[in-house]
Amino acid sequence: MIIKHRVFRKLLPPHRLEMLENKFNRWGILFIMIGGRLVGEIFLVAGILKMPRLRFLIIDVLSSLLTVAIWVGLGYVGGHTLQKIIKQDMIHIEHIAVLFMASIVIYLLFRHFFWSRKY
DSSP states (O other): OGGGOHHHHHHSOHHHHHHHHHHHHHHTHHHHHHHHHHOTTHHHHHHHTTOOHHHHHHHHHHHHHHHHHHHHHHHHHHHHHHHHHHHHHHHHHHHHHHHHHHHHHHHHHHIIIIISOOO
């Protein structure tokens, strides 16, 4: 049996497998939908507990669609917020960039004229 294989036991120790089985039995579909994106071992537990493949695939597809929708929504909101921040702070960013470039030029000139001389 695969559960007793030494490589599998390193991947998913018995105490972790037991904990995931208990949560899987308690929460069921919700555990797969949420936990599948957070904990990679959920898929192994679903296979070990012989969950029907079609049911698992449907739950996984719904979970993926929900996750993608959330990430796209966060990206959309974050992108607009970033544009507002850039528009408001563009002058400050330009000043910082000019000061940074000026300090690099001053450092290089100082190094060239004072540190390269041999006394």
